[in-house]
Amino acid sequence: MIKTFIYRIILHSGLLRLWIYKNRKTINILMLHGVMDKTIDDSWYPFWNRISPDFLASRLEYLSRYYQFIGIDEATEMLSGDRPIRPNCMVLTFDDGYRNNLKYAMPVLRKFNAPATIYLATGYVGGQRPFQVDRLDYAIQSTDLVNHRFRINDTIFKYDTRSRATLTGSYRRHRALIQSSSENEQDYRNKLVSLALELEDESGQSIFDNFNNDDWVNILTWDDIRSYKYNDVEFEGHTVNHYRLALLDDNHVLDELRTSKNDIEEKLGRKCKHLCYPVGSYNQSVINIAESCGYKSAVTTNEGLNAVGCDLLRLYRIPFPSSGDIVSNVIFMSGLGFCISSFIRRLRGASGTWQLHK
Numbered sequence: 001m002i003k004t005f006i007y008r009i010i011l012h013s014g015l016l017r018l019w020i021y022k023n024r025k026t027i028n029i030l031m032l033h034g035v036m037d038k039t040i041d042d043s044w045y046p047f048w049n050r051i052s053p054d055f056l057a058s059r060l061e062y063l064s065r066y067y068q069f070i071g072i073d074e075a076t077e078m079l080s081g082d083r084p085i086r087p088n089c090m091v092l093t094f095d096d097g098y099r100n101n102l103k104y105a106m107p108v109l110r111k112f113n114a115p116a117t118i119y120l121a122t123g124y125v126g127g128q129r130p131f132q133v134d135r136l137d138y139a140i141q142s143t144d145l146v147n148h149r150f151r152i153n154d155t156i157f158k159y160d161t162r163s164r165a166t167l168t169g170s171y172r173r174h175r176a177l178i179q180s181s182s183e184n185e186q187d188y189r190n191k192l193v194s195l196a197l198e199l200e201d202e203s204g205q206s207i208f209d210n211f212n213n214d215d216w217v218n219i220l221t222w223d224d225i226r227s228y229k230y231n232d233v234e235f236e237g238h239t240v241n242h243y244r245l246a247l248l249d250d251n252h253v254l255d256e257l258r259t260s261k262n263d264i265e266e267k268l269g270r271k272c273k274h275l276c277y278p279v280g281s282y283n284q285s286v287i288n289i290a291e292s293c294g295y296k297s298a299v300t301t302n303e304g305l306n307a308v309g310c311d312l313l314r315l316y317r318i319p320f321p322s323s324g325d326i327v328s329n330v331i332f333m334s335g336l337g338f339c340i341s342s343f344i345r346r347l348r349g350a351s352g353t354w355q356l357h358k
């Protein structure tokens, strides 16, 4: 209530407009994943937040009063100083290449003349397989969780089934436990899949039963992309297997970055120049390899705005909100929300996370 009140004051006092004017020469890059309407198929929906087309439309309508939407390629040229920066630019990026991006998000974006950048994990596009976290999500939701106990090494884990929100939190903690008990990325993947298999056996239900028609988790195919008739999406790289790159050795990183770039260029006959680090995982060595592969930019999950001259292989983003009222969402996406909360955190003696990427 207090927060909503403060945000309304920020809006009506002109502070938001002032903030946007002050930062007119920086670029906001927003991060989205799936866009899907819960009412279309409510037989199940993932724990991971998806926003509805209506939610997206209302936020874009509001944002379009302040910002002009551009693609990542143009943004990169402006940030590098190769072309003059236009004021108040915003980029919409979608991670992972869900089919719902073209089917449900793009019709909304076109109403606002907004292009998009979709980052493809080419192993999933080509393999037509779900992300392991989505497969396990489905398996978990097909299981009777009230009496189920999961053993992870010496820990016994139980889902908090009181509400959707507590279940979502439990799923996050469950995966974190599996992750911390894993030796490496591949081991973590194997553990997710073997648990999913076990639960699928138990319930007799699997994400593969209806995978082709499941717009929540289905991945774009090369044919979907080639037959997309509009020119408003840049398809860029998100590695092959969506591993956290900072945890891999250099040769493996090189293979992931080079193969996915080649895949996109061969299959789509267009240049792949931009990268998104899966799960925001990168380090200096990953950056050097990305540069050697010819990527011009790479987005992270570090939160903030990007200024001309910033490190293009370490671009900051702002997550597109999935709940809350429009005013607070827009203040958040302008970067002002972060700035205020990190200021408050600093007043309390904690370290702030928001920064201007210079």
Ligand SMILES: [Zn+2]
Pocket: 095, 096, 238, 242, 278, 279
């Ligand atoms: Zn991803």
